[in-house]
Amino acid sequence: MLKKLFCAAISFALSAPVLAEKEFENHTNMMDHGDGHLMDMTGGMIMGQNTDTLPGGCDRVAATKEITVHAGHKYAKKFPGRMYAFDVQEYQFEPCTKLTINFINDDSVRHQWMMHGLPKYLYPKGMFHMEVTGPGKISGTLIFPPGDKTYLVHCDIAQHMEKGMKGQLKIGKGSGDLPSIPGVTPYVIQDDYWDKTSVNDERDDEYVADPVEPTVKAVKAPIVENESLFSGLTIVGLAIGLLLAPLLARKFKDMTAAEIVSYLVELAKTGVCMAIKLVKWLMSLVPKK
Ligand SMILES: [Cu+2]
Numbered sequence: 189m190l191k192k193l194f195c196a197a198i199s200f201a202l203s204a205p206v207l208a209e210k211e212f213e214n215h216t217n218m219m220d221h222g223d224g225h226l227m228d229m230t231g232g233m234i235m236g237q238n239t240d241t242l243p244g245g246c247d248r249v250a251a252t253k254e255i256t257v258h259a260g261h262k263y264a265k266k267f268p269g270r271m272y273a274f275d276v277q278e279y280q281f282e283p284c285t286k287l288t289i290n291f292i293n294d295d296s297v298r299h300q301w302m303m304h305g306l307p308k309y310l311y312p313k314g315m316f317h318m319e320v321t322g323p324g325k326i327s328g329t330l331i332f333p334p335g336d337k338t339y340l341v342h343c344d345i346a347q348h349m350e351k352g353m354k355g356q357l358k359i360g361k362g363s364g365d366l367p368s369i370p371g372v373t374p375y376v377i378q379d380d381y382w383d384k385t386s387v388n389d390e391r392d393d394e395y396v397a398d399p400v401e402p403t404v405k406a407v408k409a410p411i412v413e414n415e416s417l418f419s420g421l422t423i424v425g426l427a428i429g430l431l432l433a434p435l436l437a438r439k440f441k442d443m444t445a446a447e448i449v450s451y452l453v454e455l456a457k458t459g460v461c462m463a464i465k466l467v468k469w470l471m472s473l474v475p476k477k
Pocket residue numbers: 272298299300343344345348353
């Protein structure tokens with residue numbers, strides 16, 4: 189009995205920190221691991237921090253800016269079908285800007301603000317990356333390279349970007365728009381709610397999938413050619429099945445299970461033989477050169 193109580197106490201003690209809601213944490217005491225890599229023991233991390241090295245092609249820091257970025261489930265509510273989002277989806281800065289990002293995680297899960305495609309001689313793996321586990325705030329700084337380019341900013345936790353946590357950051361004029369930025373650009377793969385069970389339904393060409401994202405017209409999903417063929421075959425198959433069912437039921441009435449199985453195997457064999465003969469016959473029709 190005492191042993192059981194002891195076990196219960198231990199497991200409760202171990203589970204208590206998991207059950208407890210994590211309090212908002214300000215990640216200010218970071219350990220500097222060099223090369224712009226800062227970390228603490230409570231789930232805060234910065235990689236690619238650069239507060240003072242000018243990227244090649246910049247003669248000076250063009251501007252010093254500071255933004256606050258929120259990450260959380262609640263920011264995805266205005267984007268139907270999305271689960272996570274940043275509070276802002278698009279940013280624009282002058283080339284050679286020194287930017288400090290105050291990254292606030294409003295959720296109790298882990299989120300990141302990650303930027304790719306930066307010059308690799310200055311940013312390890314061409315990346316600037318901040319991360320906060322659970323509710324909290326972290327601040328990181330980087331200096332943008334010169335040139336017009338559009339950068340992807342996203343959370344790299346599995347499925348968070350796909351579920352909406354992404355944005356685009358344009359330096360100068362940028363280099364175009366990135367796809368599937370919530371509220372900014374259309375989905376690459378549009379959800380298709382066309383009723384696949386009905387053969388005669390006409391696709392509505394004016395169909396706009398996402399009325400809350402009015403800045404862009406939804407891209408019409410390509411119609412898969414085989415779809416109609418598949419539905420047609422399904423219906424033919426069903427019709428044959430329905431016609432054959434009563435005939436087979438009568439035939440199988442006085443047979444044992446083994447007899448039925450061997451009959452069906454024989455039937456399948458005959459079918460395959462017929463199919464092979466048909467193919468051979470069709471091939472014989474093709475004129476030989
Ligand atoms: Cu995330």
